[in-house]
Amino acid sequence: MTAAREYDVVVVGGGNAALCAALTAREAGASVVVLERAPREFRGGNSRHTRNLRCAHDAPTAVLTGSYSEDEFYADLLRVNANETDESLARLLICRSKTCTEWMSKYGVRFQSALRGTLHLSRTNLFFLGGGKALMNAYYAAAERMGIDVLYDAEVVSIDVRECSVRLSASAKATAGPRRSASREGWQPDNSRGVRLQPDLRGKALILASGGFESNLAWLKEAWGDAADNFIVRGTPYNTGAPLRALLDAGAQPIGDSRACHAIAVDARAPKFDGGIVTRLDCIPLGIVLNQLGERFADEGEDLWPKRYASWGTLVARQPEQIAYCLVDAKAANLFMPSVFPPIVANTIPELAVQLGLSADRVGDTVTRFNDAVRPGAFNLEVLDDCHTRGLTPEKSHWAQRLDAPPYWGYPLRPGITFTYLGLRVDETMRVMRTDGAPMQNVYAAGEIMSGNVLRRGYIAGIGMTIGTVFGRIAGESATRAAR
Amino acid sequence: MPLADLTQHGAHVMTVCNACRYCEQYCPVFPAMEELRTFGKADLAYLANLCHNCGECLYACQYAPPHEFGINVPKTLAQIRVQSYQDYAWPRALGVAFTQRNLLTGIALAATFSAILALTARTLSPIDHTADFYAVVSHNVMVGLFGGVFLFAVAAMSVGVIRFLHDVRQNAQHSDWGLTRGQTRGQTPVLFRDILTLRHLHASGVDCVSAEEHRAPWRRWLHHCTFYGFLLCFASTTVAAIYDNVFGWRAPYGYASLPVILGTIGGTGLLVGSLGLWNLRRRRDRALTDETHDGLDESFLALLCLTTLTGLALLVFRHEPVMPWLLVVHLGTVLALFVTLPYGKFVHGLYRAAALWIAR
Numbered sequence: 001m002t003a004a005r006e007y008d009v010v011v012v013g014g015g016n017a018a019l020c021a022a023l024t025a026r027e028a029g030a031s032v033v034v035l036e037r038a039p040r041e042f043r044g045g046n047s048r049h050t051r052n053l054r055c056a057h058d059a060p061t062a063v064l065t066g067s068y069s070e071d072e073f074y075a076d077l078l079r080v081n082a083n084e085t086d087e088s089l090a091r092l093l094i095c096r097s098k099t100c101t102e103w104m105s106k107y108g109v110r111f112q113s114a115l116r117g118t119l120h121l122s123r124t125n126l127f128f129l130g131g132g133k134a135l136m137n138a139y140y141a142a143a144e145r146m147g148i149d150v151l152y153d154a155e156v157v158s159i160d161v162r163e164c165s166v167r168l169s170a171s172a173k174a175t176a177g178p179r180r181s182a183s184r185e186g187w188q189p190d191n192s193r194g195v196r197l198q199p200d201l202r203g204k205a206l207i208l209a210s211g212g213f214e215s216n217l218a219w220l221k222e223a224w225g226d227a228a229d230n231f232i233v234r235g236t237p238y239n240t241g242a243p244l245r246a247l248l249d250a251g252a253q254p255i256g257d258s259r260a261c262h263a264i265a266v267d268a269r270a271p272k273f274d275g276g277i278v279t280r281l282d283c284i285p286l287g288i289v290l291n292q293l294g295e296r297f298a299d300e301g302e303d304l305w306p307k308r309y310a311s312w313g314t315l316v317a318r319q320p321e322q323i324a325y326c327l328v329d330a331k332a333a334n335l336f337m338p339s340v341f342p343p344i345v346a347n348t349i350p351e352l353a354v355q356l357g358l359s360a361d362r363v364g365d366t367v368t369r370f371n372d373a374v375r376p377g378a379f380n381l382e383v384l385d386d387c388h389t390r391g392l393t394p395e396k397s398h399w400a401q402r403l404d405a406p407p408y409w410g411y412p413l414r415p416g417i418t419f420t421y422l423g424l425r426v427d428e429t430m431r432v433m434r435t436d437g438a439p440m441q442n443v444y445a446a447g448e449i450m451s452g453n454v455l456r457r458g459y460i461a462g463i464g465m466t467i468g469t470v471f472g473r474i475a476g477e478s479a480t481r482a483a484r
Numbered sequence: 485m486p487l488a489d490l491t492q493h494g495a496h497v498m499t500v501c502n503a504c505r506y507c508e509q510y511c512p513v514f515p516a517m518e519e520l521r522t523f524g525k526a527d528l529a530y531l532a533n534l535c536h537n538c539g540e541c542l543y544a545c546q547y548a549p550p551h552e553f554g555i556n557v558p559k560t561l562a563q564i565r566v567q568s569y570q571d572y573a574w575p576r577a578l579g580v581a582f583t584q585r586n587l588l589t590g591i592a593l594a595a596t597f598s599a600i601l602a603l604t605a606r607t608l609s610p611i612d613h614t615a616d617f618y619a620v621v622s623h624n625v626m627v628g629l630f631g632g633v634f635l636f637a638v639a640a641m642s643v644g645v646i647r648f649l650h651d652v653r654q655n656a657q658h659s660d661w662g663l664t665r666g667q668t669r670g671q672t673p674v675l676f677r678d679i680l681t682l683r684h685l686h687a688s689g690v691d692c693v694s695a696e697e698h699r700a701p702w703r704r705w706l707h708h709c710t711f712y713g714f715l716l717c718f719a720s721t722t723v724a725a726i727y728d729n730v731f732g733w734r735a736p737y738g739y740a741s742l743p744v745i746l747g748t749i750g751g752t753g754l755l756v757g758s759l760g761l762w763n764l765r766r767r768r769d770r771a772l773t774d775e776t777h778d779g780l781d782e783s784f785l786a787l788l789c790l791t792t793l794t795g796l797a798l799l800v801f802r803h804e805p806v807m808p809w810l811l812v813v814h815l816g817t818v819l820a821l822f823v824t825l826p827y828g829k830f831v832h833g834l835y836r837a838a839a840l841w842i843a844r
Contacts, residue, residue, distance in 0.1 A: 041550055042551075048546050049546055051506055108697075112508075112509045113509065129509055129510070130506060130507055130510060130540060130541070130543075130544030131504075131506030131507070131544055131546065132506075132546070133543075133544050133545065133546045134540075134543065134544035137543055137544070137696055137697050138697065140697075141696075141697040271552060274551065274552075276504070276546050276547070277503070277504050277506070277546075278500055278503035278504045278547075278553075279503075334521070337503065337505075338499070338502050338503055338521050339503050340499055340500050340503040
């Protein structure tokens with residue numbers, strides 16, 4: 001057996017955090033290899049489905065309007081996490097988010113102008129031109145230019161945290177592009193000549209940026225029981241959490257609850273994996289949501305939709321069979337973003353119930369009681385309006401309008417899991433901490449795998465990419481220092 | 485792909501795009517799409533003719549093949565675009581006839597016209613060295629033939645564009661997007677600037693892509709060479725016609741005369757542009773383009789190229805014994821170019837301008 005290939009920094013993962021770490025380390029002079037579990041076409045983890053990054057700034061820029069202070073950002077984060085977060089890491093994250101635009105631009109990332117199509121988030125969030133896959137393409141192209149070795153289909157079989165080495169499955173393939181820079185010492189991409197790749201890689205430092213475990217159905221089942229069978233995974237099927245499990249088994253200190261995750265309500269007809277953004281449904285505040293028994297179970301109009309968007313995954317997950325149905329009438333038809341699946345349409349509520357596979361009597365009864373409870377008001381989706389119900393459990397507190405204008409539309413909903421929060425506890429240099437409270441030597445983590453340090457329950461739009469970018473860069477800096 | 489399938493696939497692609505919208509700042513296709521909820525044939529023709537095939541949205545797409553949704557906007561819209569040229573061509577039968585084996589059709593037409601002109605020429609043997617074109621093909625024949633073909637081409641293309649505008653507009657009235665139309669009217673200068681500078685070929689601030697993360701300005705510059713070269717050649721002919729008919733100054737004109745200068749600069753531009761574009765499209769990522777487009781592009785570029793080459797050759801050798809042969813071949817090629825204009829790649833500029841005009 002030949003000696004393991006050696007690099008200064010080995011990065012496990014191929015999404016935003018991994019590439020930010022790799023580029024930073026390479027820029028600081030380290031030799032770097034990126035181990036991407038997915039094939040080239042699906043590279044980039046869940047980052048390929050993202051669109052924006054939350055970013056503090058003091059004054060308007062070409063890509064951000066107004067200003068967003070560090071304190072306001074921190075307050076927003078605290079509010080959604082019920083005041084639970086690691087304050088020093090959160091403050092560090094927010095402070096360093098200010099330098100993101102410039103750093104990202106340097107590597108070819110382009111942004112939308114703040115004037116149009118930014119979902120009312122143009123003050124707080126940077127939008128990537130073309131979305132997350134375009135961003136990942138820019139980073140991978142920069143990695144190639146700078147001489148970072150990238151291995152695709154690189155499934156990590158085991159990790160030795162003492163040696164900073166990883167064993168890969170034999171499927172790993174080196175970057176194969178016409179513009180690949182000349183081979184340097186280190187990895188020789190040789191599979192074109194039929195030479196079997198050496199499956200062991202050793203680094204002087206190791207960075208774990210391999211995401212969570214949301215595509216590992218067995219692990220989800222450990223956390224959620226049989227309910228997990230009905231979850232739809234919105235992102236990559238490659239986030240199996242193998243590196244996370246390996247680190248936890250090696251004595252890394254876990255942070256966060258295994259049930260904590262970002263999950264929204266998606267169309268039940270969505271593919272099991274990788275449906276991304278187009279399967280989400282934005283019609284919930286405009287109508288009513290029923291469970292399989294034909295009953296309402298939550299306040300559809302509790303708050304402005306962007307603030308409640310990420311709570312409906314867990315709400316649906318708690319219903320029988322993890323399914324729910326959103327019903328709207330013709331008044332709502334043009335008020336929400338079109339979804340990729342057509343609505344199920346009927347001219348009467350009982351007909352719609354039958355088409356959805358629900359009891360016509362129960363649904364009819366629920367709708368009648370809801371319609372009777374609606375108080376008159378001035379409908380306005382832009383504000384917390386005064387259209388509400390009185391006398392129901394649960395009430396609908398805003399945007400409550402009678403369902404009385406045919407045709408009626410129904411959409412089936414399932415919990416759509418975006419990502420998990422259970423991860424590795426880190427310190428401010430992104431060193432992975434042991435259960436005994438001491439740091440592991442030369443082992444770092446960034447991105448979703450350590451997002452639980454900052455996110456405990458809630459989510460604010462775009463913070464996942466902030467965590468990947470800021471902490472990825474810090475991990476890259478720290479790992480390079482450790483490798484010297 | 486059969487027509488019904490193409491429309492259905494186009495609607496699928498646009499439905500996925502409309503639920504995603506990540507590409508909305510790349511170009512005008514996506515904002516125009518956002519005003520629709522369903523996508524019929526005319527809607528798709530409209531969106532397809534807004535697309536400049538810059539390619540950015542394919543590489544940015546999280547649903548691009550091999551994803552199961554299989555979204556490839558540049559290629560799908562290219563297919564729909566070619567179909568729309570056929571659908572709106574007048575007379576339709578000619579449109580269909582010309583979309584088969586275009587390169588061969590173009591060359592064959594040029595050869596046929598040249599042969600007819602050669603057979604009907606007054607003489608093919610050089611009389612003297614005066615370079616008198618009308619000694620070969622009479623003034624009246626030239627004016628009648630070219631005037632007629634030119635008027636026919638203009639009429640055929642006008643019918644096509646009017647039908648396209650009517651179809652797209654009519655459809656607009658049936659859907660809700662008609663309501664929001666017209667809010668940004670009154671920006672005609674911007675529209676003309678966009679058309680004349682090909683702004684949407686580099687709409688996102690940099691140039692269009694030839695492969696993932698490969699951006700270069702050449703496609704735009706070569707198109708400028710071709711388009712403005714064509715305009716200069718057209719201007720050269722127009723000036724010559726004015727010289728002849730208004731002032732009675734008979735060709736040939738001197739090397740320092742306006743028609744020759746315009747024609748030489750324009751011809752050089754056309755030659756550089758058409759050869760360059762031909763070369764460029766061979767090197768582009770095949771995933772971005774549609775095979776049915778190849779014939780259209782190639783026959784148009786070939787005829788442009790031949791017209792220019794024979795024209796420049798005629799200029800250089802007009803005092804030589806070969807002049808009558810060069811003249812009939814040049815005139816035959818120009819005739820073929822103009823006869824095929826309404827059914828070939830040339831119309832892309834007209835439909836694109838019409839679509840931008842609707843979208844403004």
